[in-house]
Amino acid sequence: MSGDTIRDLHVAIVGAGIGGLALAMGLEKRGVPYTIYEAAQEFSAVGLSAGIGFGPNGDLALDMLQEGFREKYDKVCVGNMPGEPQDIYYEGMLLEPGLGLNESWRGKTAWGHPDYVRRGVRHSPSTFKSFNYVNSTDINQAHRHAVLEIMTTFISAEKVRFSKTLMEIQQRSDKVILKFADGDVAEASILVGADGIKSTVREHVLRPLYPSQVEPVYANSYCYRGVITTSEAKEIFGDLTDVAKMYVGERLCCVTYLISKGDEFNFLLCALDDKPWELKNAVSQQITQEVMLADFEGPGVDERFRRLLKKARPVKWGFFYHRHTSTYYRDRVVLLGDSAHASLPFQAAGAGQGLEDSLILCNLLATIYHDRDQVAALAPYIRAGFAAYDAIRRPRAQRQLERAHEMSDMLHYRHPETGKRIESIASKLQKNWFEWIWFHDLKADIDAACKKMDAALNK
Ligand SMILES: Cc1cc2nc3c(=O)[nH]c(=O)nc-3n(C[C@H](O)[C@H](O)[C@H](O)COP(=O)(O)OP(=O)(O)OC[C@H]3O[C@@H](n4cnc5c(N)ncnc54)[C@H](O)[C@@H]3O)c2cc1C
Structure with missing residues (x-):
């Protein structure tokens, strides 16, 4: 210069x-x-x-x-999978047992826009x-x-x-x-x-x-994440894998969508946290699998999310902003x-x-x-x-x-x-x-x- x-x-x-x-x-x-x-x-x-x-x-x-x-x-x-609407950003469902599959609102809880085209990267x-x-x-x-x-x-x-x-x-x-x-x-x-x-x-x-x-600032929430093959995901969620989903719930939620040309399934299992973040200079923390699984225990969570969580790495990713x-x-x-x-x-x-x-x-x-x-x-x-x-x-x-x-x-x-x-x-x-x-x-x-x-x- x-x-x-x-x-x-x-x-x-x-x-x-x-x-x-x-x-x-x-x-x-x-x-x-x-x-x-x-x-x-x-x-x-x-x-x-x-x-x-x-x-x-x-x-x-x-x-x-x-x-x-x-x-x-x-x-x-x-x-989303071929044949499914591409203007859906996410479809909202429940984290609780049954996922809301038999509820009267089923089919009406997606959000997006006619001019939106869903495109994730593979x-x-x-x-x-x-x-x-x-x-x-x-x-x-x-x-x-x-x-x-x-x-x-x-x-x-x-x-x-x-x-x-x-x-x-x-x-x-x-x-x-x-x-x-x-x-x-x-x-x-x-x-x-x-x-x-x-x-x-x-x-x-x-x-x-x-x-x-x-x-x-720690947002008092964190997630576990993973990528599995779509065929593995289908064993758990069947055709629910086709369209990106947000499963909402009491203090817990789950986000899923396809990547890799539909061959792989990306998921985040998120939890709210009452405690401060423990580590000073890191936004992720290695924990044991038992501690991770304990987060999604309880009657309010559909069994399918526990099966999914077993496929995540036991690393807590803190959400900061x-x-x-x-x-x-x-x-x-x-x-x-x-x-x-x-x-x-x-x-x-x-x-x-x-x-x-x-x-x-x-x-x-x-x-x-x-x-x-x-x-x-x-x-x-x-x-x-x-x-x-x-x-x-x-x-x-x-x-x-x-x-x-x-x-x-x-x-x-x-x-x-x-x-x-x-x-x-x-x-x-x-x-x-x-x-x-x-x-x-x-x-x-x-x-x-x-x-x-x-x-x-x-x-
Ligand atoms: C779970 C999750 C999902 C997300 N999904 C989406 C999504 O679908 N769409 C979307 O738009 N956003 C998404 N985001 C947000 C998105 O990931 C970030 O906004 C984006 O990656 C930030 O990019 P960046 O280049 O600003 O920072 P970074 O990607 O963090 O890059 C910073 C770079 O700076 C380098 N660096 C750091 N310190 C120094 C230093 N002192 N000297 C030299 N180099 C240094 C690092 O090595 C790194 O390469 C998501 C975020 C999260 C947490």
């Missing part, structure tokens, strides 16, 4: 998860200089879930970030080969890997630095200095923290003014994806919000880099651009996070409006619950962000 004019702009992205890679894709396409620094030794997904799906907003953001993504992505997706044989999987744990990650693998095809290899764990950030008036665990030091005009829920960059952004907001975040930036450093707005997973919309962050940010940066005077000082543009990004992205991403929490309350019979009635839960989710997330005008967001930036600069 030589100076601090617009033509010197260089973006450092920390973290090569879905958020960081999406930003890199967008910057690559728009010809804005960047480098990604990733702690892992290779592109990898140490994510919590095996499968991942994006709503229509996420699909659209990916399309707008990089033409050609969608075509590749469609090839690794799977919806792995491809080439994905397995290229990532050199050695055991079943790795295979469970393959579905998320399939997405990351496609993303990386749009990124120049020489712009990625692996084994770079960011430890320290220093901001100067004209640059950001990044210090890594191996002793390396790098400089950039701006730093984008896409380093996930336990973010080093978030600490830097929020510690001075909002120290209580740095750490993710960033409930309050007063800003997504500090001077030259900005947050993106889970570092900004880690969420509970019940709307399957967290990564989609990270894609939207990337879309807005890469358009702002491209506007600065290509459409403004190359010799103008960069600093005012960074200030105005980050303020615009924060103004457009933060309210929407925080709303998603609040609603995911509210949805958790519904699924666990804790919501004051819907109580223990599946018909009320389904009815609430059927009435415009998801539309504002899925069918949002992203082009209007880009325009509004650019306008805000210009307005701030012209003041």
Whole structure:
């Protein structure tokens, strides 16, 4: 980095998860200089879930970030089973014995939208080969890997630095200095923290003014998860495996959907928790199988879930989230994806919000880099651009996070409006619950962000 004019702009992205890679894709396409620094030794997904799906907003953001993504992505997706409606997002049923199969509401408790198309990701044989999987744990990650693998095809290899764990950030008036665990030091005009829920960059952004907001908050809930073959799942659930399900219940719930072109079945068995999370620096905890099985004991739980739980690994995955975040930036450093707005997973919309962050940010940066005077000082543009990004992205991403929490309350019979009635839960989710997330005008967001930036600069 030589100076601090617009033509010197260089973006450092920390973290090569879905958020960081999406930003890199967008910057690559728009010809804005960047480098990604990733702690892992290779592109990898140490994510919590095996499968991942994006709503229509996420699909659209990916399309707008990089033409050609969608075509590749469609090839690794799977919806509900062939013949079943693809516009069903989930069908609600009960966790209690009988699952509600003989109730009068059966068949009326699905939610989705006529313009929604269910698409979860499957792995491809080439994905397995290229990532050199050695055991079943790795295979469970393959579905998320399939997405990351496609993303990386749009990124120049020489712009990625692996084994770079960011430890320290220093901001100067004209640059950001990044210090890594191996002793390396790098400089950039701006730093984008896409380093996930336990973010080093978030600490830097929020510690001075909002120290209580740095750490993710335990949501007093956790899950057990697993991926089994669909034929194994059919032995337990029969044709109920065909359409994605949310089984709701008193303090417990279960989410299931197909992945791997319908060959595999992804499940999460979730429980509320009265106690604080025990481990200080880890969001997952190895436990015994007895302790795990005890969570789903009792007459209120259908036997089928106990059979399913026996196929999960005895690892408790805590649900953490960033409930309050007063800003997504500090001077030259900005947050993106889970570092900004880690969420509970019940709307399957967290990564989609990270894609939207990337879309807005890469358009702002491209506007600065290509459409403004190359010799103008960069600093005012960074200030105005980050303020615009924060103004457009933060309210929407925080709303998603609040609603995911509210949805958790519904699924666990804790919501004051819907109580223990599946018909009320389904009815609430059927009435415009998801539309504002899925069918949002992203082009209007880009325009509004650019306008805000210009307005701030012209003041
Ligand atoms: C159970 C579950 C299911 C979900 N399902 C969905 C779904 O279906 N759809 C959806 O949209 N969302 C879903 N989500 C949310 C989604 O997984 C996350 O929002 C998304 O993966 C976050 O991506 P990210 O790139 O921001 O962070 P991450 O994926 O966490 O990536 C962060 C990267 O930063 C790197 N890193 C961390 N610290 C450093 C450091 N100091 N230096 C350098 N590198 C560092 C890490 O190695 C990692 O590669 C789900 C979440 C959960 C928990």
